[in-house]
Amino acid sequence: MDALKSMLSPLGVGSANAIQDTLKLVVIGGTVETARRASAGAWHTFLDSFFLTAHFSQEDYPYDWLMHWLSKQPAWGRSREFEITTRTVGRNGLTQSTTGDLDEEDEDEDEDALVHGRRKRKVAFMPSIDTTHTIYYRGHWLRITRTKRYPDYGHGSALKISVIARNNDILKKLVLEAKREYEKDAEHRVHIFMADTTYGCWRWNGARQKRPMSSIVLQPGVKDMLLADCKDFLCSEDWYAERGIPFRRGYLLHGVPGSGKTSLIHSLAGELGLDIYVVSLSSKGMSDNTLTTLMGHVPSRCILLLEDLDAAFTRSVSRDASSTGAPTTSNTNSTTTETNDGSTLSLSGLLNSLDGVAAAEGRLLFATTNHIERLDPALSRPGRMDVWVNFTHATKWQAEGIFKCFFPSKPIGATTASPSEESSEDVDTSQKNLPLPKRKAPSHTIPVLDETEISELAKRFADSIPENELSVAALQGYLLKNKVRPRECVDEVAQWVIEERETREKLKKEKAEVRIVRYLRDLC
Numbered sequence: 080m081d082a083l084k085s086m087l088s089p090l091g092v093g094s095a096n097a098i099q100d101t102l103k104l105v106v107i108g109g110t111v112e113t114a115r116r117a118s119a120g121a122w123h124t125f126l127d128s129f130f131l132t133a134h135f136s137q138e139d140y141p142y143d144w145l146m147h148w149l150s151k152q153p154a155w156g157r158s159r160e161f162e163i164t165t166r167t168v169g170r171n172g173l174t175q176s177t178t179g180d181l182d183e184e185d186e187d188e189d190e191d192a193l194v195h196g197r198r199k200r201k202v203a204f205m206p207s208i209d210t211t212h213t214i215y216y217r218g219h220w221l222r223i224t225r226t227k228r229y230p231d232y233g234h235g236s237a238l239k240i241s242v243i244a245r246n247n248d249i250l251k252k253l254v255l256e257a258k259r260e261y262e263k264d265a266e267h268r269v270h271i272f273m274a275d276t277t278y279g280c281w282r283w284n285g286a287r288q289k290r291p292m293s294s295i296v297l298q299p300g301v302k303d304m305l306l307a308d309c310k311d312f313l314c315s316e317d318w319y320a321e322r323g324i325p326f327r328r329g330y331l332l333h334g335v336p337g338s339g340k341t342s343l344i345h346s347l348a349g350e351l352g353l354d355i356y357v358v359s360l361s362s363k364g365m366s367d368n369t370l371t372t373l374m375g376h377v378p379s380r381c382i383l384l385l386e387d388l389d390a391a392f393t394r395s396v397s398r399d400a401s402s403t404g405a406p407t408t409s410n411t412n413s414t415t416t417e418t419n420d421g422s423t424l425s426l427s428g429l430l431n432s433l434d435g436v437a438a439a440e441g442r443l444l445f446a447t448t449n450h451i452e453r454l455d456p457a458l459s460r461p462g463r464m465d466v467w468v469n470f471t472h473a474t475k476w477q478a479e480g481i482f483k484c485f486f487p488s489k490p491i492g493a494t495t496a497s498p499s500e501e502s503s504e505d506v507d508t509s510q511k512n513l514p515l516p517k518r519k520a521p522s523h524t525i526p527v528l529d530e531t532e533i534s535e536l537a538k539r540f541a542d543s544i545p546e547n548e549l550s551v552a553a554l555q556g557y558l559l560k561n562k563v564r565p566r567e568c569v570d571e572v573a574q575w576v577i578e579e580r581e582t583r584e585k586l587k588k589e590k591a592e593v594r595i596v597r598y599l600r601d602l603c
């Protein structure tokens with residue numbers, strides 16, 4: 080203080096005293112604040128020592144189970160700070176109205192209701208970021224905090240749950256309950272994860288309603304064979320282990336576009352209760368290292384889908400016949416080739432990531448391609464691709480099947496239901512391979528014809544479809560346009576086939592012309 084006085088003395092007694100008083104106040108204030116903070120810190124540390132704390136990262140499943148569980152807790156109705164979202168909650172794609180406080184009138188409304196063509200959205204209540212919420216659970220108060228994991232990158236969050244308890248039984252119970260509820264709600268959905276080549280991780284991409292196997296129309300026996308093979312594989316872990324064979328199975332679905340390859344995989348995933356992990360090998364930034372990292376993070380029981388296998392090593396991702404999907408000399412060995420979009424994936428890198436130690440055991444690998452002739456034999460050999468299925472253009476049998484899938488029928492003698500009562504549940508689904516998906520009837524009127532008439536129409540429809548010329552997707556497009564006109568649809572199908580042929584001829588000519596122009600331009 081004396082030193083301070085001597086420094087201030089040249090300023091005059093009055094002003095020096097004022098400055099001295101101010102400084103005293105600053106010093107005292109600072110000391111009090113430091114003491115307060117220290118005691119608060121000590122108090123928190125003291126309190127924390129009584130808490131058991133569990134951390135959940137967004138990258139792992141328990142985070143999703145808990146977020147789903149939290150979104151259902153009525154306690155959010157009393158919370159003073161929370162996030163409201165109409166987006167899907169967690170990975171299961173569920174939107175829940177939890178407390179119902181926001182829009183009570185909506186509670187009883189039909190979940191499928193459309194407003195101006197848009198589906199009505201339900202709201203969900205979520206814990207907001209960086210706020211601690213307290214929830215009462217089975218005789219304990221839980222302190223729940225949601226934080227951002229990578230604030231700098233703006234993604235990823237984590238959940239911290241603390242509870243005062245003697246052991247962690249209560250936290251275990253909570254996680255198991257959350258898991259049970261999540262799985263119950265997720266029963267009717269297939270979760271899709273996409274490869275993120277920038278961060279080398281999997282990103283949840285949504286949950287789709289399961290597609291019934293009966294809605295996929297393939298030649299007799301194909302679906303049953305695939306389903307039986309997958310089921311047999313999934314319960315043969317010991318058999319593989321005893322023989323020292325890696326517990327993996329690969330399926331190569333090859334053939335023309337729009338023939339049901341992807342649809343079948345989604346349907347199988349639903350039937351087997353597996354999630355799908357999708358990698359597009361030609362995607363930007365894909366490299367050997369990224370692929371190996373991704374393969375190392377695939378869970379043990381899932382479907383791993385490699386899309387457009389033939390496009391993996393081509394410079395052009397175009398799928399027309401001129402693109403050189405065949406592996407070049409430089410990429411069939413371990414040399415990597417950088418493509419225009421920064422992809423440095425080599426064939427040996429792909430093979431290593433499929434067979435390597437990091438590759439998950441128990442996964443079902445499905446690969447799709449439109450050009451099997453472009454695949455390197457090393458990629459498609461048994462052990463990597465054990466089962467091959469060829470998908471062709473629609474046969475007459477498929478045309479008949481897809482027609483029956485589209486138009487519901489009622490058993491002979493049954494009275495005609497009113498449009499609002501017409502649902503596929505009224506329909507006899509005894510025809511093998513062709514049962515109808517159980518769904519609510521749309522509000523527009525679809526005439527429900529009797530079984531005999533539908534069978535006759537389906538036969539006539541199939542008679543007009545040329546064998547193995549049009550894709551099933553094209554047939555589906557035509558039926559969609561005529562979904563409320565089954566009879567007219569059959570009457571007009573022959574004309575549609577003629578128009579389709581003309582359109583394809585025209586497109587072919589245009590393509591040929593473009594190629595000639597390009598060729599001449601290159602010559603110049």
Ligand SMILES: Nc1ncnc2c1ncn2[C@@H]1O[C@H](COP(=O)(O)OP(=O)(O)OP(=O)(O)O)[C@@H](O)[C@H]1O
Pocket residue numbers: 294295296297334335336337338339340341342343448449470481551552553555
């Ligand atoms: N065999 C089939 N049974 C039922 N629907 C089919 C069939 N084939 C195609 N479709 C319908 O056609 C559309 C395209 O099918 P999908 O994407 O499964 O074909 P894809 O063979 O995977 O085509 P691409 O090779 O171009 O990826 C889907 O809407 C699907 O419902």
